Amino acid sequence: MSQPVLKIRDLSVSYQTEAGPLQALRDVTFAVPAGKIIGIVGESGCGKSTLISTIIRLIAPNARIGKGSILFKGDDLLRMTSAEMRALRGDEISMVFQDPMTSLNPVRPIGRQMADVQHRDALSRREKNARSESMLGRVGIPDPAAQLTRYPHQLSGGMRQRVAIAMALMAEPSLLIADEPTTALDATLEVQIIHRLQELQRDFGCSILFISHHLGVIAELCDEVVVMYAGEVVESGPMRDVFLEPRHPYTRKLLECDPARIAEPTRDLPVIEGSLPNLVQLPDGCIFRERCPKTIERCGLQRPRLAGDGHQASCHLLDTAE
Amino acid sequence: MNTLLAIRDLHVRYPLKTGLSALAGNRPSFVDVVHGVSLDINRGETVAIVGESGSGKTTLAMAVCGLAPVFRGEVRFDGRQLERERNNRLNPDRKRVALMFQDPVGSLSPRMTVRKILAEPFRIHRTGSSSPEQEARRLLSLVGLSEDFGDRYPHQLSGGQARRVGVARALALEPDLLIADEPTAGLDVSIQGEVLNLMSRLQQQMGLGIMIITHNLNVVRHIADRMAIMYLGRFVEQGDAQKIFSRPRHPYTEALLSANPSTDPDAGSGRIELSGEVPSLLRRPAGCEFNTRCPRAGDRCRVSFPGLAGDFGDQAYHCHFPLD
Numbered sequence: 073m074s075q076p077v078l079k080i081r082d083l084s085v086s087y088q089t090e091a092g093p094l095q096a097l098r099d100v101t102f103a104v105p106a107g108k109i110i111g112i113v114g115e116s117g118c119g120k121s122t123l124i125s126t127i128i129r130l131i132a133p134n135a136r137i138g139k140g141s142i143l144f145k146g147d148d149l150l151r152m153t154s155a156e157m158r159a160l161r162g163d164e165i166s167m168v169f170q171d172p173m174t175s176l177n178p179v180r181p182i183g184r185q186m187a188d189v190q191h192r193d194a195l196s197r198r199e200k201n202a203r204s205e206s207m208l209g210r211v212g213i214p215d216p217a218a219q220l221t222r223y224p225h226q227l228s229g230g231m232r233q234r235v236a237i238a239m240a241l242m243a244e245p246s247l248l249i250a251d252e253p254t255t256a257l258d259a260t261l262e263v264q265i266i267h268r269l270q271e272l273q274r275d276f277g278c279s280i281l282f283i284s285h286h287l288g289v290i291a292e293l294c295d296e297v298v299v300m301y302a303g304e305v306v307e308s309g310p311m312r313d314v315f316l317e318p319r320h321p322y323t324r325k326l327l328e329c330d331p332a333r334i335a336e337p338t339r340d341l342p343v344i345e346g347s348l349p350n351l352v353q354l355p356d357g358c359i360f361r362e363r364c365p366k367t368i369e370r371c372g373l374q375r376p377r378l379a380g381d382g383h384q385a386s387c388h389l390l391d392t393a394e
Numbered sequence: 395m396n397t398l399l400a401i402r403d404l405h406v407r408y409p410l411k412t413g414l415s416a417l418a419g420n421r422p423s424f425v426d427v428v429h430g431v432s433l434d435i436n437r438g439e440t441v442a443i444v445g446e447s448g449s450g451k452t453t454l455a456m457a458v459c460g461l462a463p464v465f466r467g468e469v470r471f472d473g474r475q476l477e478r479e480r481n482n483r484l485n486p487d488r489k490r491v492a493l494m495f496q497d498p499v500g501s502l503s504p505r506m507t508v509r510k511i512l513a514e515p516f517r518i519h520r521t522g523s524s525s526p527e528q529e530a531r532r533l534l535s536l537v538g539l540s541e542d543f544g545d546r547y548p549h550q551l552s553g554g555q556a557r558r559v560g561v562a563r564a565l566a567l568e569p570d571l572l573i574a575d576e577p578t579a580g581l582d583v584s585i586q587g588e589v590l591n592l593m594s595r596l597q598q599q600m601g602l603g604i605m606i607i608t609h610n611l612n613v614v615r616h617i618a619d620r621m622a623i624m625y626l627g628r629f630v631e632q633g634d635a636q637k638i639f640s641r642p643r644h645p646y647t648e649a650l651l652s653a654n655p656s657t658d659p660d661a662g663s664g665r666i667e668l669s670g671e672v673p674s675l676l677r678r679p680a681g682c683e684f685n686t687r688c689p690r691a692g693d694r695c696r697v698s699f700p701g702l703a704g705d706f707g708d709q710a711y712h713c714h715f716p717l718d
Contacts, residue, residue, distance in 0.1 A: 115582035116553065214671070228671055229447060258446040258609045259653040260668055266655070267667065285582055288655030312659050329583040331612035332656045337636070338616055339594040341587035 075146065077247050077279045078104040078127070083140035085119075085126055091352045093136070095303060096122040098354075100140070101378065102298045102308050104247065109273055109280040111294035111311070113287060115326075117348050119303040120283050124251055127281075128165060129157045145246065163192060166240040170252040172232035176224040182208075182235055183220030189242045203242070210275075211238040212268055230261040234268065241276060248273075249281045254289055266293045287330050291315050299323045302348055302359050309383030319385035321364045358388065368392065398571055398603040399435040399458065400470040404428055406450070406457050406627075407465035410676075425675050427453045429627035430467070432706070435571065438597065440604040442614040442635065444650065445624030446672060451607045452496065454624070455573045458605070459493050471571070489519050492564035494574040498556035502548040508534070508559055509544035515566040533562040537592060554585035561592060571603045578613060590617055611654045615639055623647045626675060626683045633709030643709065643716040646684050682714065690715045 083100040086093040097119045104110045114120055125131045127142055129149060142149040144165070149157070169175040177185055186204035187197060195203070201220060208216035211234040224232055233253055240248055250269070254262040266289060273280055284290055290297055290311070297314045299307040299322065307320040318324045325344045327333060334341070346363040349355050355362065357372040364371065368388060376386040406428035428450045435441050443451050456462035458469055468475060471487055495501035502511055512533050513526030534543055537558040548556060557577065564572055574593065578586040594617060597604055608614060614621055614635065622632035623646065631644040642648040649666040670687045673679050679686050685695040694714050704710040 115584065231671065259611065259655070260446060260650060262655060263653045263665065263667060286655065287583070287657040291657045291659050292655045315657060315659050326583060327657055329587055330657050331583075331587075331610075331616050332654065333658070334616070339591070341590055341616060343587040343591070344584035 076103040076105045077145060078281070079141075079143040080127075081141050081143070083123075083126065083142060084138035085122055085131070086136050086138060087122075087132065088134040088136065089352065094351045095354060096135075096351060097126070097303045100300075100303075100305050102305060104279045104281055105296075106246075106279055107273075107277050108295045109270070109282055109293055111290035111297045112281065112283045112300060113285065113290050113297060113326075114300035115285055117302070118300040120285075120300060121251070122303075123300075124167075124249055124281075124283060127249065128161055128167065129154075162189065162245075163243045164245055165247045165249065166243060166245040168233070168236050168240045168248065168250040168253045170255055172229065172236045173224065175236055176232060178224055181221050181223055182227075186220070186235075186239055186242065189239050192243070204238075207238045207242055208235065211235075211241075211272070212264075213238070229257055230264065233257060233261075233265055237265075237269070237272070241272060241278075244276060245278055247279050247281065249283070251283045252285070253282075255284070255286070262289065263292075269293065287315075287326065288332060299326070303351060304359055304386070305378060306360065306387075307383075307385040308378070309380070309385075313383040317383075319380070319383070319390060320360075320387050321366065321389070322360045323385075325363075325365075358386075396437045397434050398437050398472060399433070399605070400473075401431055401433045401458065401467070402470075403467035404431045404454070404457060404464060404469060405466040406453050406462050408463075422676055426465075426678070427462075427627055427675065428457060429678075431624075431627075431629055432467075433622060433629070433632065434707075435603045435605055437570070437603050438601045439619045440594075440597065440606060440617050442618035442621040443605065443607045443624055444609060444611065444614060444621055446609065448672060448675075449624040450627040451624055452575055453627075455493065455575055455605065455607055458573060459491055460488060461493075489515075489521075489567045490570045492567070492569035492572050494560050494564045494572065494577055496575045496579060498553055498560050499548050499551065502551075502556060502559060502563075504548055506547075507544060508539075508546050508548070508551070511548075511559065512544075512562055512566060515563065519567060521567065529566065533566055536565070536596070537562040553581055554588060557581065557585075557589050558592070561589070561596070565596060565600070565602075568600060569602070571605065572597075573605045573607075575607045576609075577606065578608065578610060586613070593617075611651060623650060626673065626678065628683065628712070630684065630713070631709070631711040633704070633707075637709050641717075643704065644684075644711045644713050645688050645690050645715075645717065647711075648717055682712070690717075 085097040187200040205216045361371045378384045378386045509530045512530035516526040618635040621635040622629045631647045682695040685691040700712045700714045
């Protein structure tokens with residue numbers, strides 16, 4: 073297998089707060105292989121957003137990167153100067169955000185914005201427009217030439233998100249980071265966008281890091297999945313393995329809670345009891361212990377580490393089972 | 395049956411131009427957001443309204459509450475029209491219909507504490523057996539929040555907690571009908587279950603009729619007795635939820651049901667992907683509105699709008715070529 077595009081090792085990030093450092097990410101480790109779609113799934117507060125903003129180095133002023141490395145094609149992003157980072161963003165690494173209405177400039181026509189993205193290329197305005205037009209066609213926008221003169225508010229939500237994807241792919245990046253790109257869309261459009269992303273990934277051969285809290289979308293789209301809980305990776309592995317044979321109790325709970333999996337209609341839907349731990353005063357031992365249905369003594373004493381080959385999980389129960 | 399809400403041929407129309415400009419030009423001067431909707435909701439029943447964004451779901455909810463202008467048709471609540479009285483005072487029946495808004499934090503005033511928010515309905519309607527503050531405490535415990543949440547401001551609440559406050563406020567005056575606009579949008583699956591369970595429990599306790607607007611079909615399958623599928627301001631199909639899930643008759647319903655992303659990696663097959671875009675409300679297609687995207691559309695669909703087929707109380711649809 074070739075070298076992964078992105079390799080994150082033992083990444084820890086904390087936010088300075090009045091109550092003390094809030095440890096938003098702790099020892100996060102995973103890799104994005106070349107040409108694969110990796111899904112990161114987790115509920116709000118699990119550190120998804122902190123993770124992305126650390127990768128593209130656009131973190132909040134009160135965030136501190138404690139330790140770890142983020143290797144992009146072998147170079148550590150955390151050691152780059154801001155000028156080097158700027159050269160990467162939008163070129164080698166690009167992003168699609170959750171809300172296309174706020175990520176597009178409302179007072180500039182689509183064509184102008186798409187030309188702006190090509191500021192690195194020594195092309196004439198006409199050539200840039202021609203490229204924009206063909207890119208819009210590739211993401212499945214009807215009559216692309218006419219769309220170039222339109223403003224974001226004149227497009228529907230699904231079209232706007234496709235324009236955002238077209239812009240992100242303009243520079244043919246090696247890594248596309250998509251932060252909940254379908255959350256603002258409806259089921260039928262969601263499926264359209266997911267399939268379009270799959271097609272584009274095949275055509276361009278880029279890797280995609282896809283963040284979502286929607287398990288169904290991840291199952292539909294991704295090759296591999298990383299499950300996060302309260303700032304830690306609790307399980308990772310090939311999508312089918314994780315979804316069909318989840319190893320971590322949190323992953324299992326999460327899948328149980330999905331109403332799509334419950335065949336008989338019920339008015340008493342399963343929930344995960346309890347709430348997220350306080351990340352300023354971390355509990356001892358396993359981070360999921362307080363909500364876990366089957367804890368053993370060791371869970372309160374020692375923090376489990378990710379273990380396993382390919383399909384990994386961090387849970388003490390896996391040691392005792394073997 | 396004990397019909398709580400009866401909507402008949404409801405139209406909501408917004409003007410696009412006013413004054414002299416309405417007379418000039420060839421653009422339409424109005425847009426029909428809700429275009430002839432009929433629906434019954436009974437006591438103790440949950441009815442789900444499903445459809446893509448922009449299909450008019452929220453506008454329908456607003457019209458039922460009297461927050462959007464009714465252009466034609468009627469909304470009867472308990473047999474009486476729910477409109478503003480002549481002196482522009484709110485109809486006293488209005489407090490029997492409560493609305494839970496889409497954005498949980500945004501629909502709570504950022505400058506009021508949770509206690510003040512929950513006490514406000516009692517102050518406005520001058521009801522309640524005890525003081526508004528006591529009522530607020532009672533409501534907090536009803537939705538499973540501890541008393542010290544009363545002192546918090548909305549920005550200090552998590553999404554799930556803000557939803558609970560939204561539920562508490564909606565139920566403050568013990569309404570008969572609760573309209574919940576996307577009550578679980580943006581919530582994590584574990585919290586989604588909590589909010590829905592809470593609504594179901596309170597429904598049993600209070601005999602509420604619930605109109606739930608959502609595009610999450612997995613949720614609908616579990617909690618709805620009946621459902622209606624909306625497309626461009628019209629119900630293309632409506633009726634018993636289980637019947638529609640097991641045997642959709644309208645092609646749009648079928649596509650919508652099949653588009654539901656599932657966590658089962660093997661479930662992806664059998665999906666119907668719709669081509670094309672949802673047409674603009676300003677350029678409503680002639681004939682059946684769905685003909686531009688329908689895999690079954692024939693010549694007739696582009697000319698005449700199909701009448702209602704089936705049984706209105708059971709399963710009814712508008713389609714020239716229904717599925718078997």
